[in-house]
Amino acid sequence: MYYNISETDIYLFHQGTNYYSYKMLGCHHILWKGQLGFRFSTWAPHAKKVSVVGDFNNWNPNRHQLHKVNNEGLWIGFFTDVPEAVNYKYAIITADGQEILKADPYAFYSELRPNTASITTKASRFHWTDKKWRQQRKKFNPYSSPISIYEVHLGTWKKKEGKFYTYRELAHELIPYVKKLGFTHIELLPLSEHPFDLSWGYQITGYYSVTSRYGTPEEFKYFVNECHNHNIGVIMDWVPGHFCKDAHGLRKFDGQPLYEYQDPKKAEKHGWGTLAFDFGRPEVQSFLISNAIYWIEEFHIDGLRVDAVASMMYLNFDRPEWEEKIYNSFGDEINLEALAFIRKLNKVVFEKEPNFLMMAEDSSDYPLVTAPTYLGGLGFNYKWNMGWMNDMLKYMKKDPVYRKWHHQLITFSYMYAFSENFLLPLSHDEVVHGKKSLLDKMPGDQWQQFANLRLLYGYMFTHPGKKLLFMGGEFGQYAEWKDKEQLDWHLFEYPLHNQMYHYFKTLNHFYRKHSELYELDHDSQGFEWIDPHNIEQSIIAFIRRNKANEELIVICNFTPVVYYDYKIGVPQPGTYVEIFNSDAVQYGGSGQTSESEHFSIPKKWHGFGQHIKVKIPPLAIAIYKKIKEEKEEEIS
Incomplete structure (x- = not known):
């Protein structure tokens, strides 16, 4: 026993x-032999000497030395004279005699950038009140439930006088906004401590340290707690694939490659200027899997969006042309260690939280990403549908005159829609670095741009798969995301943006109200084509069904032409009414809506035994539903 650390924990x-290595390593306030103090422990197998230095000892490496407890390089020390909330680092004497200063890889809190020290903390005193939410989550079925996610970068959603809102302030600003819009979840860009604002949190130095930009760990717990008390789940972007090279971080932690691969060809991520984790190293597996468990258990997170999965899986991902390719023992480019790690990670997470959301941001066509590990899959329960996103944005950018020559872009996704459990993302990656905002990608004059965007959202919400939208898209921000400034809230002063906000809010609530749009998202029984082949007019029509076999008829017109008495085949005879139309005047449309009832005509059309005649609005989506007859209601 080393200061309350068991031999078993060290062995594991x-x-x-x-998977709870964060309770063993790092800085912990403990009682040892009747004395209270801070225990420090770190893993540094190549180090000659390790000390804790900080404000409490004038950064003197000779006063608070750790001792090495095993050959694998675990260093531990216990001190009663180190205060709470004080800055510290590890002073490490490397094998070649140099002294380097490193932040604690397991620190729970860190200095505000540009400062880089870790901060001593005692056990959390936060009182959670989200028991009801957590009990509901045990019954939550992520596959047959509506999931609509608002992706947020907390530093630029909204600012006050150019400064960041705190986690606590955001709880009172962001949560009511998200709830009013009808989202089920908030997804936060990475919140682990990172040195550079413009990395958006994707280049991390403190994996266990929630960033101090917006407040303390206790304040972030308050934010999550408030989300849960308002029935909103919290998903966090998580980056287990690579880390930044900043001197105080994980890079060559004890003077030699440790968390990263020894082989620089495997370690270097040239495109990002980062280093890949050594997924085959047991201690790195403990570090990363424990980190996932840490966010789940300590912060009650409901899901992790796992970043850059393809970069983990492929040895030559983004490798420059000038560098020699590398291969595994079977002669292909798959990183076998990364695959094993991913499966292990997902298995552990789902054993602890069966209804947790593990979402792979994977741009590859690797199969069985969302299949269980016992069936040979990677074990995620969701995958971002990057193919749908790329095809749709490529299609929507085109002038409607030319769309008929690219019709396959809006129909191809159904060739693989049920091969994985998909989420449809319109994320931050699509609205930065000269890519333009979603609204500004749309062709035509201002009216057509807004109509196209309403149509894109409508098609997204009726297409099988869960939904995600990056902040600002809900009111049609014209400028692409400015990662130093807040969203353009002044746009609410303009009618078209107000109407877009009203449209998106209505669409989101409509989606949650109609189980036809989510209950069978991952089952081909929940979708049926009516007509995918009207290339000349760029019109598609399809059916969405729920488990009770109730149906919605969805019609999308990707041109600005209005069509009257347009025939649509329907599966059941009866009376159909329009229940949603993106061209409604209140949304900024031209008002080509239909308030009349449409009686089915018993003549075959689109392969069905009957059809209805409807008005097709321009650059719009219209949704119809069959009215229940009195006899049907009596039978049901």
Whole structure:
């Protein structure tokens, strides 16, 4: 026993199976032999000497030295004279005699950038009140439930006098806004401590340290707690694939490659200027899997969006042409260690939280990403549908005159829509660095741009798969995301933006109200084509169904032409009414809506035994539903 650390915990850490290693390593306030103090422990197998230095000892490496407890390089010390909330780092003497200063990889809190020290903290005193939410989550079925996610970068959603809102302030600003819009979840860009604002949190130095930009860990817990008390789930972007090279971070932590691969060809991510984790190293597995468990258990997170999965899986991902390619022992480019790690990660997470959301941001066509590990899959329960996103944005950018020559872009996704559990993303990556905002991607004059965007959203919400939208898209921000400034809230002063906000809010609530649009998202029984082949007019029509076999008829017109008495085949005889139309005047449309009832005509059309005649609005989506007859209601 080393200051309350058991031999078993140490053994499991070095075996890659200590999934609570954050309780063992790092800085912990403990009682040891009747004395209170801080225990420091770190893993540095190549170090000659390790000390804790900080404001409490004038950064003197000779006063608070750790001792090495095993050959695998675990260093531990216990001190009663170190205060709470004080800055500290590890002073490490490397094998070649140099002294380097490193932030604690397991620190729970860190200095505000540009400062880089870790901060001593005692056990959390936060009182959670989200028991009801957590009990509901045990019954939550992510596959047959509506999931609509608002993706947020907390530093630029809204600012006050150019400064960041705190987690606590955001709880009172952001949560009511998201709830009013009808989203089920908030997804936060990475919140682990990172040195550079413009990395958006994707280049991390403190994996266990919630960034101090917006407040303390206790304040972030308050934010999550408030989300749950308002029935909103919290998903966090998580980056287990690579880390930044800043001197105080994980890079060559003890003077030699440790968290990263020894082989620089495997370690270097040239495109991002980062280093890949060594997924085959047991201690790194303990570090990363424990980190996922840490966010789940300590912060009650409901899901992780796992960033850049393809970069983990492929040895030559983004490798420059001038560099020699590398291969595994079977002669292909798959990183076998990364695959094993991913499966292990997902298995552990779902054993602890069966209804947790593990969402892979994967741009590859690797199969079985969302299949269970026992069936040979990677074990995620969702995958971002990057193919749908790329096809749709490519299509929507085109002038409607030319869309008929690219019709396959809006129909191809159904060739693979049920091969994985998909989420449809319109994320931050699509509205930065000269890519233009979603609204500004749309062709035509201002009216057509807004109509096209309403149509894109409508098609997204009726297409199988869960939904995600990056902040600002809900009111049609014209400028692309400015990662230093807040959203353009002044646009609410303009009618078209107000109407877009009203449209998106209505669409989101409509989606949640109609189980036909989500209950069978991942089952081909929930979708049926009526007509995917009207290339000349760029019109598609399809059916969405729920488990009770109730149906919605969805019609999308990707041109600005209005059509009257347009025939649509329907599966059941009866009376159909329009229940949603993106061209409604209140949304900024031209008002080509239909308030009349449409009686089915018993003549075959589109392969069905009957059809209805409807008005097709321009650059719009219209949704119809069959009215229940009195006899049908009596039978049901």
